[in-house]
Amino acid sequence: MQPPLTPPRTGSRPDASFCLPETVRAPGTARQLLESVLADWLICSKCADSAQLLVSELVTNAVMHGCGPVQLSVTREWSSGEPCSLRIAVTDASPEPARRRQTASSDERGRGLAIVDMLADRWGQDVLGAGKRIWFEVGRFCH
Ligand SMILES: [Zn+2]
Numbered sequence: 001m002q003p004p005l006t007p008p009r010t011g012s013r014p015d016a017s018f019c020l021p022e023t024v025r026a027p028g029t030a031r032q033l034l035e036s037v038l039a040d041w042l043i044c045s046k047c048a049d050s051a052q053l054l055v056s057e058l059v060t061n062a063v064m065h066g067c068g069p070v071q072l073s074v075t076r077e078w079s080s081g082e083p084c085s086l087r088i089a090v091t092d093a094s095p096e097p098a099r100r101r102q103t104a105s106s107d108e109r110g111r112g113l114a115i116v117d118m119l120a121d122r123w124g125q126d127v128l129g130a131g132k133r134i135w136f137e138v139g140r141f142c143h
Pocket of ligand 1: 043045046047048139142
């Protein structure tokens with residue numbers, strides 16, 4: 001199954017963005033950075049836990065199958081003056097779209113996107129000029 005392709009977003013800048021080391025430590029670094037941003041924003045622990053789990057899956061994929069540099073960005077989506085959901089994106093420099101692999105569930109390689117599909121409110125990927133961005137949203141109607 002191919003993730004849905006979405007047109008690139010333009011004209012909106014993330015509230016926070018980080019460049020991650022392209023190493024096995026990147027997923028842990030991403031989780032910590034996200035944890036402190038979401039704590040600053042007073043995001044509930046349920047949404048923060050989902051966001052941290054999903055971000056570490058996506059960063060793991062980017063480090064293992066993409067190519068660096070890997071960038072993490074976090075944006076609050078607003079509705080009627082209130083933040084209504086979190087949009088988190090992981091960008092890497094490989095233009096090859098991420099695929100959810102149709103193989104045995106023991107295959108680690110396809111696991112990340114299956115979890116994103118399960119826990120995210122919405123998700124997709126943007127093919128960029130030099131790379132790709134996989135994004136997901138959590139916390140819709142929670143905040
Ligand atoms: Zn929440």
